Amino acid sequence: MASGDHPKGLEYELPHHGSIWPLLVALGITAVLVGLILGTPWVFVGAGIFALTGLGWLHEDRRWWNEMVGTGHAPARWGILLFIGSEIMIFGALFAAYFNYRAQAPVWPPAGVELPVVITGIFTIILLLSGATMHWAHAALRAGNKRMFKGHLLLTILLGSIFIGGQIYEYISLIGAGLTLTHSHFAATFYMLTGTHGIHVIGGLIALIVVAYRTFVHDQFTAHRHVFVEGVAIYWHFVDLVWVFVYAIIYLQWF
């Protein structure tokens, strides 16, 4: 990484450009949260507003990072690491709740509850593979091998999507077998943990699709300028790592 290009201090310029999208995205986030409270059909209206405003932000992102701002690599890298710090606390709190209810339960998991350990194990391997392909994609980009970068990027998106598909399939079959959200504390914490993780995987996939868009359509990343790719890669590895804990603790009951 050419982090030496952007030393500390005033070398970079930061003209006071404006953007309407922060205001609109804030309204979009509000709309989706209020929609969740009001129920259908408002949740779809809210999600639609959020998606539109989010797309607007991303659309501007391309220009913003391209032409306007050059705060350099270090802030972006710190930004994603700090954000992951707060994500760790999210999963930490969920695991704390899980262990809390487990300590109070006489039988854990409740009698008659069987999680599909083997099938989900296969999906776990697929998710870990996607972590490997993400790493190879990033390494290829750093080495200047754009062909390999693009290939592995697409492969990562594919593997991540397979994992999400597997999650949806698992949810449907578990709910069909009677393990609903309100079945027990085990079910509730199980859905909260895997659901939160699933939302993070979907977020990571969206970020990867943005990377792909900016790679295939605009060809914006090079061996030396790709901090966005790096941030997404760090995030994706984090999401993979969380799943290892989820699988070991909930499915395998190792701890």
Added chain:
Amino acid sequence: MLGCQKGDDNVFYGVHICLAPMAETSNDRASKIRSWLTTTDHKKIGIMYWWAGVFFFIIGGISALLVRMELFYPGQVLISGGTFDQLFSLHGTVMIFLWIMPALAGFGNYFVPLMLKAPDMAFPRVNALSLWMIMPAGLLLTIGLVIPGIVTVNVGWTGYPPLSTLDPNIGLDFWLVALILLGISSTLASVNFLATIFTMRAKDVGLHNMSLFCWAQMATSLLLLFSLPVATIAFIFLLFDRNLGTVFFTGPESDPILYQHLFWFFGHPEVYVLILPAFGIISEVISKFSNRPIFGYHSMAYAILAIATLGFLVWAHHMFTTGMDPRADIGFMITSLIIAVPTGIKVFNWLATMWGGIIDIKPPMLFALGFIWLFVIGGITGIMLASVPFDLQVHDTYFVVAHFHYTMVGGAMFGIFAGLYYWWPRMFSGKMYSMALSKIHFWLQFIGFNVTFFPQFILGLQGMRRRISDYVIPEFVGMNQASTIGGFIIAASILAFFINCWWSFTRGPTVDEDPWTGSRRIEWEEGDWGPRTPEVPTATEAKPEAKEAP
């Protein structure tokens, strides 16, 4: 559209979005409004944070006055018990999340980049996003005041289940959504502040010579970053309990105490979030107006970090009456008592800074001295409350109310006004305010504050419960009436403040350099002076080499 240059690639979904704010030459009112709505400039964002805070401060203040009026006489006089519940809950939530936090974030936004000699925050657009999430959250919190059929939050700012799960009113869901929004906003702002402080300092601004205000902002951001997600999870569980039929916190095998653990794991760091930036402001003000560098800079900086770190280890001292394991009680008592050490270091360093200094009693210094006096009372009663046997007696009485108002109002709010009167010409108008009016403001606020809250210590020791709309014991009457009168004296002081604002904006003398004596400070020298200065026009063309994404 006005102000947009030809060829700008900014038509999106048929919406023509102007990315660059207008040049100041166009005096068009709409374009001015637009430039505030679209700004990513840390100074403008800081100013908007501050005034948003003041707006909600008025709402929170009026609800507190109504609460005090109801308690003036025993018996239900003015408002029903249900309304009383809404008012004190709204007061707590609004004052914490929508007055003290935005006001301090406003100072942080305005001055941290200046103190670091950074061109802006690390992520300017994310900074604006954090600001704009405050407004809808405030709307959702207060919507019950205007729409009939929706109550505002009526379960205290803590929202303990089962109380908060059993009330079906949608206003409580809005309240939870508002808190989640504010949580996202603060998390993003914290990432932004930390990235700015870690990576955007100029070469001659080191971690160990930057202003203590930046250290305070850094510790605050760390606290928020690692504590907020936990409360967010608690709020989401609560939303699930209320809407989707889960039984996390309410029901035969549920665990309402888990909510308290998750909430206070955030809630206690939160009180340091409110006070640490005020510590930073007070350090700046005391050193400036004593004409001495701060005494013990490094011990000050690391005391802030120590308070922040210990702040994560004390949460269950809010829960001594829940029947925890007594050994856990002792552990949390000890960690809580230890916090007195770094706090004491700070107080003694402030005193040592003044010792031998040439003290200039200007309004900011008055507020700083008032801060020390009141915060020490708040801190010492905090040590009393940290000891388990005492806490078991006064838990949920007015003693606790008085304690945290001495830290939150006597501490954080006096700190905010110290910073405000110190930085006023730099931050808002480039104009000076009336010294006489600001001294009237201080003395009214200082006297009114003590008249309001000192009697509450006595009420608490006499056994008056907090959050109850009525009382019958005749011994309570006198102290309650004193407290109510004090509340109106504080309201009068705030009125003096608003008159002062108006005076300053309309006829205050213009100031364009540091108006105070004492050594020069970086934030007065650095950068353009406020929004009066025309904005730098777009420099897009000036950087043709930056063709690729970073």
